[in-house]
Amino acid sequence: MNHTSSQTSLSRNERAPLVTDAIPPRLRRRGANQRQVLGICLIGALVLAFFASRDTPGWAERLGDSPLDHQLRTIAGAWDSAMEQLRLTDPHEALRAMMNRALDWRWSADD
């Protein structure tokens, strides 16, 4: 056993607990590197910014009271308005209206 001060070492008789990896080995054979993960996250965030802008003003409202927060609120509001003009908020509104209709369904019309 060879310990150094900066690294955790492995003993030869290390007994790993009997647990199963959450992600099965079959799905671990192919994958991405850290750069590609960042790329996926950035593309995802960009798509989200386009199609989920309706929630950004609400998010910005919950920020603090610093000048930066005020600026962020203005940007969030302007961004949402811009997306609305481009009609990119329509899918969001349609899905939310559909969900609300589903929630309003009743077993009988008398309810």
Added chain:
Amino acid sequence: MLFPTLDFLLFFLVVAAALVLLDRHFAQKKAMLVVASYYFYAQWDWRFCFLLAGSTTVSYIAGLLIGGSDDPRRRRLVLAAGVTLHLVILGIFKYLDFLVSSANQLARMLGLQHELPFVEILLPVGISFFTFHGISYITDVYRRDVSVCRAPLDMALYMSFFPQLVAGPIVRAAYFLPQLARPSDEPIPVAAALLLIFGGMVKKVIIANYLATGLVDPAFAAPENYGGPDLLLATYAYAVQIYCDFSAYTDIAIAVAALCGFRFPRNFNQPYRALRLREFWQRWHISLSTWLRDYLYKPLGGNRYGRLKTYRNLMITMLLGGIWHGAAWKFVMWGALHGGGLALERIFQSWLGQRPATRLGVIVSWVVVFHFVCLAWIFFRAEDFTVAGRFIAGLGGGWHQPIQQAQPAMAGLIAIGMVGQFLPPGSFERAGELVGRVPYWGLGVAAGLMLAVINALGPEGIAPFIYFRF
């Protein structure tokens, strides 16, 4: 900072960018993850960071002292001191007011006038989880199941790694510390991670949130206002809600850890398809049930000293497992029901067999186990015994009353939650392989679109995860 929020997305983008910059610098990458984890934890209350650091220091020093000695007495002494310190910290922050309240109730029953004052300490998020991490590390070093962690940075990351910090899964030192010994050369399983995030978001944002606000919360707030059908569906709804809520958290935690380059263990395996209560515990919160088995049930003697002691050990384990969830007698009752159920199952084991032999037997076993688990959930969810009593009494009557809360959308969400329990084994692998064929830019677009759809379908605002309280 909750997983399904914009705050977490921004936080993770910064972490992902830092991971790219530090890709070839493993020590710096670990240091950055420790800083990010403490920042993540400080979002609840920065003062709790000192508690986390204290808990880490106790584990680290106890590990060094145990590992540095061959004297069995000294090793045992340090183990006892380390575990006691962890339990004292947990006891003060989580159970002190519960003990005071119980003592005051007892004093009132005995006709005593004097009442103890409450301490009213804020419960630090995730304290039960990082305490169990610390205890398992010290015990594993004592048992020589894991090498001593001599790198303070590794110990700090093991105790604080942000994906599992506040609600698990409980990752064992022997599983996680070897991952910190050297950088992994495995590719990042990005397709599986995105599937886990997508599934977790659907379970939390849509199923758990709507079931909570639309059915469970109103029914448990005033069960006397509802008839049998509403209460029965609210019981099923809570079973689905707590599964979707908690498994969503661990699914996202597993995925986020994977995107950072680390493996986490499986924590749920379709628990509501269990045909025996024992099987339920092999499928539900696996990291806790195996922890309780290895650090409590087995040290108590497990099933090695005869039937009666086995039943006693089961009962003690489940009672303590119950109170681990929260400082209230209702959790003790929940643990007692499961302990009693497991003991009864053992008593009739020779008659019941390992698995039912016939199709009818399978159906009957499933119905019995599922409803037993649901019954126990009533105590877990209700405010106190009075509400639980009213709820159970309400289940027995009022079947002529019209349905108020359990409308089609709620029934549909319960059904969707239950269907997930019966998907054939290997479904996740097959879906993962299919998603893995999509090019990376396509995965990014798909992930963004999926999250936008879930965001639109979910209610405004996200309730905290249930297990944050534990």
